[in-house]
């Protein structure tokens with residue numbers, strides 16, 4: 001079994017200082033190299049907060065976080081910086097994370113140069129051309145601005161930007177919730193395929209259990225800032241231990257869960 005890449009133990013997060021509201025109550029989570037873990041739960045259950053805490057984007061009031069064998073819970077930002085390239089995030093709304101005034105070329109080339117992953121602009125452009133092909137976008141996109149692309153295309157750019165930096169871990173937070181169902185399937189297929197090719201570990205936050213089932217190996221069910229249930233996706237879906245998970249499963253229309261979208265292991269779309 002692959003070793004753990006990112007683990008957290010006893011995580012607590014309080015918003016609004018010491019007298020604020022505690023939204024994570026001692027969460028334990030472990031993500032192994034190369035695996036895709038789903039984080040699911042109702043709105044307000046703390047999914048995004050957990051994701052942001054794992055990435056050290058919000059402070060934790062208790063607990064510890066380890067990345068690649070190193071404790072990072074309170075690592076100063078200067079020491080976090082070299083790790084930031086290895087820990088990428090793809091957002092729900094790529095418009096919010098892609099600079100609207102920059103061309104796609106600049107959005108993709110600059111991080112490569114900034115992180116020293118390309119020696120010069122020509123080398124960076126060659127890498128960008130390759131990844132653009134991988135995310136099935138035409139080269140003409142490079143001269144456009146984000147608002148000139150469709151939602152699905154922007155999400156592909158978000159994925160391309162993350163993948164270019166050769167991360168070990170990607171957090172994807174509700175990345176398909178704004179897209180129509182067939183675009184969702186394409187984006188999920190693409191991301192899952194990339195994660196397999198690159199050996200990426202992923203945490204996939206979604207309120208949508210059918211999305212989690214299509215791409216995840218294991219799932220954590222969050223409720224009121226606690227882990228309600230955790231296990232292999234197939235096991236949790238077939239045989240939920242907690243009543244809460246059962247209620248979540250019952251709340252989704254079963255025919256909508258279409259595992260034929262993708263083979264969860266390979267990310268390859270089922271021919272049927």
Ligand SMILES: Nc1ncnc2c1ncn2[C@@H]1O[C@H](COP(=O)(O)OP(=O)(O)OP(=O)(O)O)[C@@H](O)[C@H]1O
Pocket residue numbers: 015016023041042043044045046047048049050207
């Ligand atoms: N910056 C913040 N300041 C104060 N409270 C916050 C902040 N961000 C989130 N919260 C609160 O923390 C709780 C957990 O929010 P979080 O966004 O982590 O949940 P979620 O499961 O991701 O929900 P959703 O699916 O609606 O995005 C909610 O009650 C929310 O209102």
